[in-house]
């Protein structure tokens with residue numbers, strides 16, 4: 001497979017990238033190079049080309065070189081555009097059409113065209129769109145950062161001036177809409193990005209978005225030791241260099257909100273007593289020669305240092321090499337410091353993975369990707385980036401509590417192994433192959449349908465899943481569906497992570513959403529008729545209001561709240577579901593209320609449940625009930641187990657399913673997890689054969 005990456009911005013080269021040299025040389029380049037390096041080691045990636053823009057500047061001659069060989073498989077090609085100068089991403093738009101023409105000419109001169117284009121950021125999305133229109137090459141899109149989210153972050157933090165003009169942001173959003181609409185598949189880094197950030201766009205289509213988390217360069221960062229020259233770089237600023245260090249590593253742009261961190265530190269004498277502050281904010285020679293956004297940010301930081309008289313307590317080295325970065329984190333780790341990211345919004349946050357890999361706790365903005373990172377890694381705390389006090393208090397708490405520090409540091413170091421470039425590249429290439437039609441998939445008219453819950457039914461035992469997968473591969477006439485309480489993206493992520501066979505049908509968010517896998521492609525399409533049907537009688541706002549004052553319950557995270565699902569937690573009250581149902585009846589509202597695992601509560605439209613969704617799908621597929629098997633383990637599966645005759649309860653069930661009379665017809669499988677599903681299918685098939693025999 002020939003993969004062409006397009007990334008137009010910043011100072012991109014094959015090695016020694018100077019991150020933070022300007023506003024556009026940052027995470028998207030780290031991401032691209034990490035992904036490419038891992039792809040090189042995968043056989044099916046036969047040729048990799050990174051197409052970027054050639055320019056002349058005082059950043060060096062490398063960026064005007066038309067061809068740079070990176071490895072035997074990979075090269076960087078640079079195309080000039082009418083304006084030969086370095087241009088910021090906001091100035092690049094006018095060069096995009098000419099750039100696309102050069103790229104199309106170049107593709108025409110290749111022995112074979114690329115199989116797929118992977119476009120990084122909106123401007124590359126436009127180029128990929130033009131190429132697709134002219135040459136028919138499909139493209140995948142990774143935004144790295146979305147204009148609408150950036151716009152909202154500045155709107156919500158009125159104190160910080162947005163350096164982008166409204167006009168430029170609006171143009172960017174329009175372009176992103178097109179890139180999102182025409183991409184064969186969109187790659188997101190987190191659930192926040194897939195389910196919240198993209199949902200702000202008109203062309204949002206969850207079935208075309210896949211979460212493939214980026215990697216952390218574990219080998220370089222894991223347990224990185226301090227280095228003498230890095231210690232010197234930092235210590236020359238400090239009166240007490242032995243103190244713990246609060247560190248931030250970020251391009252000094254307004255959105256990264258570094259000034260708020262200086263303010264938090266400057267306002268707290270206690271924090272200054274406990275720790276030094278170390279800011280790694282790009283590289284500079286003369287601040288007055290930098291782009292306005294960067295020089296403004298740096299000047300503001302210098303003003304605050306002076307205002308709070310932080311001399312001797314804050315380090316802000318002028319330059320650092322890319323190879324110094326692991327040891328900078330190592331400096332903080334050695335001193336039991338903390339990594340802080342106070343960005344107004346962080347689309348994902350590679351630095352947070354780097355900090356986790358080195359083994360230091362993090363304090364990060366509660367806006368964007370850090371929500372997912374902290375949930376997965378349990379390596380720190382989220383704060384409101386507009387509150388200097390919130391930031392300072394979190395740091396004081398962590399510094400004062402060695403056990404807390406240890407638990408965050410070790411949890412992060414353990415969990416970050418899940419962020420791996422090799423598995424990112426493998427998953428990307430698998431999807432790219434499906435996009436290009438090399439991996440033909442899709443269901444034929446099935447003769448049977450198997451619907452399984454995910455957690456603790458299909459998943460839970462790797463061995464059982466492997467056995468199940470092998471069995472399913474030998475059942476070409478069986479449509480495979482999952483029915484889960486998880487959202488589409490959460491379900492897809494865990495299935496891909498566990499290497500489960502991909503379902504033909506996904507019934508998600510406890511039956512309130514249904515998706516079908518497209519024939520010959522990896523994307524899924526939501527069922528609009530199901531949405532229309534369950535909308536009847538659903539008063540989401542009314543339910544929210546009715547439950548606002550109810551004691552003993554609290555909402556689950558914002559991502560669990562969907563158009564057709566409201567989810568709560570009731571850790572101390574197993575009767576909460578019944579209490580909610582009573583309250584809703586009392587105020588005349590209709591809903592399906594479901595409790596599971598003695599603490600989760602889902603409230604759905606009256607017509608929605610896993611059971612009604614399975615029935616809807618069964619009828620769509622033209623199957624009879626005896627041709628359908630359903631399998632589950634807990635309270636939120638009862639609706640589908642109750643409604644279908646071939647109902648399987650796996651051996652590891654909970655929520656006292658055996659004592660529920662409506663489940664008397666179920667087969668309680670002897671074996672656990674996915675093996676229990678196999679037991680159940682065999683049982684019902686045997687029973688049907690027996691029946692057929694006795695009729696005969």
Ligand SMILES: O=c1ccn([C@@H]2O[C@H](COP(=O)(O)OP(=O)(O)O[C@H]3O[C@H](CO)[C@@H](O)[C@H](O)[C@H]3O)[C@@H](O)[C@H]2O)c(=O)[nH]1
Pocket residue numbers: 019020025026027028030031144145189249250251280281282283322325346347348349350351352354369
């Ligand atoms: O002075 C600096 C500043 C940054 N870095 C490195 O540059 C990268 C920055 O990446 P990230 O923290 O992810 O931020 P952005 O540069 O803003 O990257 C964009 O793209 C990333 C990849 O998609 C996303 O994770 C971000 O949220 C998005 O804003 C990291 O590896 C840093 O270590 C340096 O080496 N020196």
Ligand SMILES: O=P(O)(O)OC[C@H]1O[C@](O)(CO)[C@@H](O)[C@@H]1O
Pocket residue numbers: 009010023024025026027028029089121143144145146147150255
């Ligand atoms: O803040 P913005 O304008 O959304 O852009 C984020 C920037 O981060 C980057 O990843 C920097 O590398 C680029 O994608 C982009 O220049």
